[in-house]
Amino acid sequence: MAYDHEITVGWGDCDPAKIAYSGRIPAWALEAIEGWWRAHLDGDGWYQMELDRGFGTPFVHMEMDFRSPITPRHPLVCTVTPVRLGESSISFGVTGGQDGVVCFESLFVCAFVVSGSLETRSVPAEVRLIVEPMLRRLN
Amino acid sequence: MAYDHEITVGWGDCDPAKIAYSGRIPAWALEAIEGWWRAHLDGDGWYQMELDRGFGTPFVHMEMDFRSPITPRHPLVCTVTPVRLGESSISFGVTGGQDGVVCFESLFVCAFVVSGSLETRSVPAEVRLIVEPMLRRLN
Amino acid sequence: MAYDHEITVGWGDCDPAKIAYSGRIPAWALEAIEGWWRAHLDGDGWYQMELDRGFGTPFVHMEMDFRSPITPRHPLVCTVTPVRLGESSISFGVTGGQDGVVCFESLFVCAFVVSGSLETRSVPAEVRLIVEPMLRRLN
Amino acid sequence: MAYDHEITVGWGDCDPAKIAYSGRIPAWALEAIEGWWRAHLDGDGWYQMELDRGFGTPFVHMEMDFRSPITPRHPLVCTVTPVRLGESSISFGVTGGQDGVVCFESLFVCAFVVSGSLETRSVPAEVRLIVEPMLRRLN
Helix, strand or coil: CCEEEEECCCHHHECCCCCECHHHHHHHHHHHHHHHHHHHCCCCCHHHHHHHHCEECCEEEEEEEECCCCCCCCCEEEEEEEEEECCCEEEEEEEEEECCEEEEEEEEEEECEECCCCCECCCCHHHHHHHHHHHHHHC | CCEEEEECCCHHHECCCCCECHHHHHHHHHHHHHHHHHHHCCCCCHHHHHHHHCEECCEEEEEEEECCCCCCCCCEEEEEEEEEECCCEEEEEEEEEECCEEEEEEEEEEECEECCCCCECCCCHHHHHHHHHHHHHHC | CCEEEEECCCHHHECCCCCECHHHHHHHHHHHHHHHHHHHCCCCCHHHHHHHHCEECCEEEEEEEECCCCCCCCCEEEEEEEEEECCCEEEEEEEEEECCEEEEEEEEEEECEECCCCCECCCCHHHHHHHHHHHHHHC | CCEEEEECCCHHHECCCCCECHHHHHHHHHHHHHHHHHHHCCCCCHHHHHHHHCEECCEEEEEEEECCCCCCCCCEEEEEEEEEECCCEEEEEEEEEECCEEEEEEEEEEECEECCCCCECCCCHHHHHHHHHHHHHHC
16 A cells, blocks of 8 residues: 655765755655655656646645664665545655664645645545545555 | 744746745755854854764754745745753744745754764753753743 | 855755765856846846746756865855857856855856747847846956 | 666756756756766765775766756656766766657766865776776777
């Protein structure tokens, strides 16, 4: 059920403490969530969702706990799991790990909006169809 | 008491929805927190703290609520306020606003560690001296 | 004539060699060029040029020589000078310095296009009016 | 001989013109060059080269020609080819393409230095061994 998104951590992602700079980590979690959409919408990410499918999913909340430093010594595997579907929102848990160690745990909430606007809308049917079975299996 | 850090939002910070990409926003809040340190430690940011002063302040937790989109139409003012000092940690509230509108509210927790290590240490005296009076005024 | 754009180099911009990561430097030069436009078009950067003024200036060429490492010890001053105006292009020289030392020298060429398209167009009159006197003074 | 490095272009990499922001592209070319090193040094990138192998390869020059816009519609394939080995430098050509169209062509020159210093050194034997046969095949 969970989707694994692998990040190759580079030299330029690390700060003088020789670990990935904290400011880079939220962007990786977002990249993993966009990867989750691609994996479940026939390769369509946020670009195609907004331009072709008529809806966007802007972030309204994020929270992250950093457990262990991230380095280029191992791939960073970001595991993305949808954890809740609201009337017009979706929540994802993202856990980042390296070499079997949990590096961060995080939660992200996105609203569904009409493309090119900030007007919220209900969850698109195509999304509900994909996510509801996943949530049933979670419970 | 509060420290204001101004960000100039650029074209490259915006996504095709014509607003700042969410993945960029946590990095701006961190940039504002580093600015807070510079403003209170004689111009020293994280680089000088780590290399010259012997301590680092890695992030252990962050949470952000996104209230309103950010665009290049106005400067983004990030207001940084220390809100708690623990045995070996410090917490900052960061509020981002544009043209009088709150764009995001956020909270960040940092641990104090010995430079070049992950070993936590107590709050450095020079930091306690600066932050405690601020917290007293908050209460 | 020249426009100076100051960058505050942060901890997160530096790599484990304790200097700014090379991959960050071109983005700073671009940020400085966008600052040049703001300084000369009543505060309008690329966002307002594209959305309000009807033209864009995509990059078609860049070249950079890196002379000396960049650190957070001093501000990075990027000096931007328009050096050529073609039929439908503009070239900028950007020199980056810290504490009196040249860190990089660079050249950027941008095409003028109609907003929302890749169709090149002649230099907008408002731009020609600003840049031609600068070029005359260069020669 | 050439090494192909695939970049997944995301929503957050694109600007309001709906194409990848130019400031992001040099960083992708660098990421591809670091991938080349990993592919040829048993998985070691710049981090391991600096920390474990005792040498660094800072950039001294880059030049890029942007031929065609980059979008999230297709993967961006960056083809990296070493094109010259000097006494203490190496040059790479990097061509970026999407769906058979050339998006950028570029050249990068790196110096070899002793880790933790700016002192140049001759090409490490392990690198010469890998690169010289590639250059012979080029000619």
